[in-house]
Amino acid sequence: MAREVTHEERGPVKLDESDMGDDGMIYVCQCGLSDSEPLCDGSHNATTDEVDGVVYKYANDDADGERRQIGEVADEGE
Numbered sequence: 001m002a003r004e005v006t007h008e009e010r011g012p013v014k015l016d017e018s019d020m021g022d023d024g025m026i027y028v029c030q031c032g033l034s035d036s037e038p039l040c041d042g043s044h045n046a047t048t049d050e051v052d053g054v055v056y057k058y059a060n061d062d063a064d065g066e067r068r069q070i071g072e073v074a075d076e077g078e
């Protein structure tokens, strides 16, 4: 599986101790759906039933938005 998300930022964000969770760890979003980017907010739970080989798009890049299949992941060499 894969998903298409829109990023508009043009630079980095600096994280500090205030970004740490109760366990002292900082969780960085890798799914692209967090409303608290770059931090994980649990939105990745919407992706758990995505199927390998399919590309998805969530309306407004929102985990609660309509999810559409927009393509397939190309095999290497294609």
Ligand code: FES
Pocket (backbone or CB within 6 Å): 028, 029, 030, 031, 032, 033, 034, 039, 040, 041, 042, 043, 044, 045
């Ligand atoms: S990894 Fe994206 S919200 Fe958790």
